[in-house]
Amino acid sequence: MKKGVITILxxxxxxxxxxxxxxxxxxxxxxLESVYFTDANTGYAVGYGAILKTxxxxxxxxxxxxxxxxxxxSVYFTDANTGYAVGDLGHILKTxxxxTNWRLxxxxxxxxxxxxxxFTDANTGYYVGxxxxxxxxTDSAATWVSKTSGTSSTLNSVYFTDANTGYxxxxxxxxxKTxxxxxxxxxxxxxxxxxLTCIYFTDANTGYAVGLSGTILNxxxxxxxxxxxxxxxxxxxxxxxxxxxxxGYAVGSNGxxxxxxxxxxxxxxxxxxxxxxxxVYFTDANTGYAVGSSANGSNTGYAYKTINxxxxxxxxxxxxxxxxxxxxxxxxxxxxxxxxxxxxxxxxNVEIVSVEDLQITIKDVYGVTVYQKxxxxxxxxxxxxxxxxxxxxxxxxxxxxxxxxxxxxSH
Numbered sequence: 052m053k054k055g056v057i058t059i060l061x062x063x064x065x066x067x068x069x070x071x072x073x074x075x076x077x078x079x080x081x082x083l084e085s086v087y088f089t090d091a092n093t094g095y096a097v098g099y100g101a102i103l104k105t106x107x108x109x110x111x112x113x114x115x116x117x118x119x120x121x122x123x124x125s126v127y128f129t130d131a132n133t134g135y136a137v138g139d140l141g142h143i144l145k146t147x148x149x150x151t152n153w154r155l156x157x158x159x160x161x162x163x164x165x166x167x168x169x170f171t172d173a174n175t176g177y178y179v180g181x182x183x184x185x186x187x188x189t190d191s192a193a194t195w196v197s198k199t200s201g202t203s204s205t206l207n208s209v210y211f212t213d214a215n216t217g218y219x220x221x222x223x224x225x226x227x228k229t230x231x232x233x234x235x236x237x238x239x240x241x242x243x244x245x246x247l248t249c250i251y252f253t254d255a256n257t258g259y260a261v262g263l264s265g266t267i268l269n270x271x272x273x274x275x276x277x278x279x280x281x282x283x284x285x286x287x288x289x290x291x292x293x294x295x296x297x298x299g300y301a302v303g304s305n306g307x308x309x310x311x312x313x314x315x316x317x318x319x320x321x322x323x324x325x326x327x328x329x330x331v332y333f334t335d336a337n338t339g340y341a342v343g344s345s346a347n348g349s350n351t352g353y354a355y356k357t358i359n360x361x362x363x364x365x366x367x368x369x370x371x372x373x374x375x376x377x378x379x380x381x382x383x384x385x386x387x388x389x390x391x392x393x394x395x396x397x398x399x400n401v402e403i404v405s406v407e408d409l410q411i412t413i414k415d416v417y418g419v420t421v422y423q424k425x426x427x428x429x430x431x432x433x434x435x436x437x438x439x440x441x442x443x444x445x446x447x448x449x450x451x452x453x454x455x456x457x458x459x460x461s462h
Contacts, residue, residue, distance in 0.1 A: 071362035072308060072323035072341065072355040077103065077112050082344025083352040085290075085330040087126045087134075091442060094332070095150055096342045097123035097136050098352055104150045109340060109356050117144055117153040125167045127176075135192060137165035137178055145192055160186060160195050167208045169217075177233055179206035179219050187233045200227055200236050208249040210258075218274060220247035220260050228274045239274045251291040253299070254412065254420075259315060261288035261301050269315045280315050283368040292331045292339070295446045295455035296412070300361065302328035302341050310361050317368050321361030326353045335444070335457045336360060388447055394459035397436030403429050403447065410448045413458065415441070435460055 077083070081099030088094035096103045096112065099122045103112040117123075121139040128134035136144040136153065141161040144153040159165065163181035170176035176188050178195070183202040186195040200206065204223040211217035215232045224244040227236040241247070245266045252258035260268040265282040282288070286307040293299035301309040306324035308331075311317060328343035337360045345351040389402040403409060411433065413422040421438060435443070438460050445456045 071321060071359075072357045074324065074326070074353050074355045077342075077352050077354045081352055082327075083330065083342035083354070084122070084124045085126050086332045086340050086342045086354075087128060088332050088334045088340070089128050089131050089134075089149075091334045091338070093131070093149070094334075094340065095126050095128075095134065095136075096330070096340075096352075096354060097126045097138075098342070098344070099123075101352070102126070102136060102144070102150065102153060103352075108334075108338070109354060112354070115146075115150050115153060117155075122164075124165065125178075127168045127170055129170045129173045129176075129191075133173070133191075135168050135170070135176065137168045137180075139164050141165060141180075143168075143178070143192060156192055158188075158192060158195055160197060164205075166206065167219075169209045169211055171211045171214050171217075175214070175232075177209050177211070177217065179209045181205050183221070185209075185219065185233065185236065198233050198236070201238055202227065207247065210250045210252055212252045212255050212258075212273075216255070216273070218250050218252070218258065220250045220262070222246045224262070226250070226260060226268075226274065226277065239277065241268060241277050242279060243268065248287075248289045249291045251293060251299075253293045253296045253314075257296070257314070259291055259293075259299065259301075261291055261303075263287045265303075267301065267309075267315065267318065280318065281368040282309060282318050283320070283366055284309065289329045290331045292333055294333045294336045294339075294360075294444070296448055298336070298360070298455065300331050300333070300339065302331045302343070304328075308341065308361060310364050312364070319364035319367035321357070321364055323357075323362070324355050326355075328355070335442075336455050388456070390445065390447075390456045390458070393456070394461045395435065396462050397434060397438075397460065399433040399435060399458065401431055401433060401447070412446045412448070414444050414446075436462075 083096045083098035086096045092108045102115045102117045105112045123136045123138040126136045132149045134146045141159040143156045143159045146153045165178045165180040168178045183200040185198045185200045188195045204221040206219045209219045217229045226239040226241045229236045245262045247262040250260045256273045258270045265284040267280040267282045268277045286304045288301045288303035297314045304327045308321045309318045326343045328341045330342045333339035341355040411424045443458045
């Protein structure tokens with residue numbers, strides 16, 4: 052496929068002084084299904100017959116050379132150079148040069164559509180798709196081994212919280228869990244028969260699933276029970292992304308972008324989008340991207356961007372919490388938590404005002420937890436000297452709520 056440069060001009064729009072989501076036709080005549088960033092500037096959007104790449108935070112997108120002209124539904128990178136894209140007819144594409152070229156692999160073992168891919172390390176990955184199909188690789192997609200999911204319903208999304216524990220959701224409303232690295236999958240009680248389209252976890256116990264007709268489900272006990280949340284919409288929801296334990300986004304049909312700032316206790320709408328949205332990804336607490344296609348049937352691809360966490364939120368719902376559960380509220384003052392120096396060569400000082408108990412979690416740009424600590428101290432140090440240079444995201448959860456910080460490690 053011939054390369055071409057597609058320019059996106061994000062003309063900022065403002066409402067009440069806050070930037071919302073701004074869009075541009077991204078130059079492809081085919082809809083986009085998924086978006087993934089490997090750092091603040093470098094991202095990929097995939098869809099019908101196209102894989103696009105940006106190296107300047109979405110200002111310009113370039114069509115990459117791909118070994119397939121079929122639909123691509125999901126993309127995942129294990130490092131800055133190595134990525135996988137999956138789609139129609141069992142197609143799996145791999146890049147080892149940061150998306151400049153994609154090679155079509157003949158290793159999937161299926162001719163059915165593959166809807167989602169997720170890797171737990173550089174070698175070990177999973178894909179799910181039609182007819183309940185789940186497969187696992189332990190050699191970076193050189194070979195795949197089929198696993199028994201326990202369902203014949205189409206599986207639409209897969210997510211792992213650690214090397215052994217993973218979840219997948221199905222078109223019949225089913226949720227399935229593995230605790231032995233994908234060898235066996237056990238059905239969970241979801242409480243819905245609505246098609247579920249995406250699953251996402253913010254820690255080992257807390258997860259969310261979305262689906263058709265505004266369905267949002269939440270678990271706080273690693274999938275043992277799932278509770279329906281009030282989304283405030285009947286639009287179909289397709290993807291989820293959380294920037295912290297408390298702040299998350301769900302995107303769907305007719306430009307619907309939902310945001311929660313209290314771990315799902317309430318969901319509100321952020322404005323600016325009008326197209327059907329299938330993918331969402333944030334590179335920090337404020338900067339996010341959503342991709343999709345025109346709602347008028349032309350299937351033209353669109354990319355949306357926010358630089359202020361989606362801007363103003365309206366129409367926030369209220370969910371009934373379980374007895375003894377307290378809604379997590381964001382900090383109102385930046386001074387409540389100090390994290391310094393930042394950037395850091397490895398040692399970070401954390402100072403917190405009026406804290407009784409806290410949990411600190413640090414994740415890399417791929418959403419993998421690299422550090423976690425519980426403490427009752429109001430001042431302490433975090434040693435990140437063993438981490439590679441780059442951006443990391445810190446969530447500090449205390450009795451007052453949750454606050455997020457972006458950390459830059461530079462040795």
